[in-house]
Amino acid sequence: MARIFAYITHRAGIIDDSAAELLTAANKIDPAAPPTAIVTGCGAELDSVCASLCASYAEVWKISDESLAYPNAELIRKALVEVLPPGSIVLAAHEHFGIDLAPGLSIKLGAVFASDLLEIERTEGSLLKVVRQEFGGQVSAHVQCDISSGAVLTIRPGAFKALTTSPANGQVVDKSAEVGTLTAGRRYLETVVAETGDIDITKHNILVSIGRGIQERDNVAIAQDLADALGAAVSCSRPVVDAKWLEKSRQVGSSGKAVKPKVYLACGISGAFQHLAGLKGNPFIIAINKNPKAPIFQVADVGIVDDLLELLPELTNKIHEMRKVAA
Numbered sequence: 001m002a003r004i005f006a007y008i009t010h011r012a013g014i015i016d017d018s019a020a021e022l023l024t025a026a027n028k029i030d031p032a033a034p035p036t037a038i039v040t041g042c043g044a045e046l047d048s049v050c051a052s053l054c055a056s057y058a059e060v061w062k063i064s065d066e067s068l069a070y071p072n073a074e075l076i077r078k079a080l081v082e083v084l085p086p087g088s089i090v091l092a093a094h095e096h097f098g099i100d101l102a103p104g105l106s107i108k109l110g111a112v113f114a115s116d117l118l119e120i121e122r123t124e125g126s127l128l129k130v131v132r133q134e135f136g137g138q139v140s141a142h143v144q145c146d147i148s149s150g151a152v153l154t155i156r157p158g159a160f161k162a163l164t165t166s167p168a169n170g171q172v173v174d175k176s177a178e179v180g181t182l183t184a185g186r187r188y189l190e191t192v193v194a195e196t197g198d199i200d201i202t203k204h205n206i207l208v209s210i211g212r213g214i215q216e217r218d219n220v221a222i223a224q225d226l227a228d229a230l231g232a233a234v235s236c237s238r239p240v241v242d243a244k245w246l247e248k249s250r251q252v253g254s255s256g257k258a259v260k261p262k263v264y265l266a267c268g269i270s271g272a273f274q275h276l277a278g279l280k281g282n283p284f285i286i287a288i289n290k291n292p293k294a295p296i297f298q299v300a301d302v303g304i305v306d307d308l309l310e311l312l313p314e315l316t317n318k319i320h321e322m323r324k325v326a327a
Helices: 018-029 043-053 073-083 096-109 217-230 238-242 308-326
Strands: 004-007 036-041 059-064 089-093 112-122 127-134 139-146 151-155 171-174 206-210 233-236 263-267 284-289 302-305
Touching: 004 018, 018 089, 018 112, 018 151, 036 043, 036 073, 043 059, 059 073, 073 096, 089 096, 096 112, 096 151, 112 139, 206 217, 217 233, 217 308, 233 238, 284 308
Parallel strands: 004 036, 004 089, 036 059, 059 171, 089 151, 112 151, 206 233, 206 263, 263 284, 284 302
Antiparallel strands: 112 127, 127 139
8 A cells, every 4th residue: 555645734833724634534545554744844843843743643754944934835846756655645735735736746746636525435456536526516526546656635624524543652754855955936925914804703713604695795784693692703705705795804715814713604605615725623514505515515514404594583583582591
């Protein structure tokens, strides 16, 4: 069986939540082959990240270089090609960096490429069955891959729940000397931090998040009423911001903010990967959508097929009634 590797992203010394999800996905491919984490960067921050990953990964490969202080996919592809053994299976999170890294890496490795995976099923021999979505999530495609020459797979955030595992007591292996001199045609300039706005959605344990299904600006008040009853904040997907019904600071997703609520109510949100990329920390997801085939139901803990414009007011009233009884 080929070795399985998980490329782990991190920022300011904090490991992305996808590290645990990639571990679950790797276990789907081969439960008997513990995956190896690969981390790039430089300095004490990288050492701290590697040490933390040893709690869950049996082996952590460190690639340290000053040019990797900011994750540049062009440089990291070159580094990975130098250290990965032939036939490797590489997993990465399907977010903006993984989308940049993975396709080119598969070409350089001569490996199969499959993106935005929701499910993985190992079959006999070198075949792997995966499930991904097409046409904006309206169709689930079941794809069979021959991974005899290796594979590069990107995993949809939230699709593979983190498993409770025993401490791995892993070891760090420094691969920095094997990558040689790294050069690229592009370079990091700056990070532009999104404005916080009047409400900081990253600070709330409960979010009532609305999408295109809210239909019009006046209906945003329905979600706000529910949020007030729950002691929550209202967030949204990109179509709501594009329609100027809510400000950009309320947007969750790859082009918005990353949030870590305990409970996330997805109301009228289809569940595209760009939106789910903003959900961190495995929140309890309650999805409300009229379309029973909406992609959001693939990752939701509770799914409700209903008209949110009718359901949300009823839910708000029920919460107020329960609080009156409790008082």
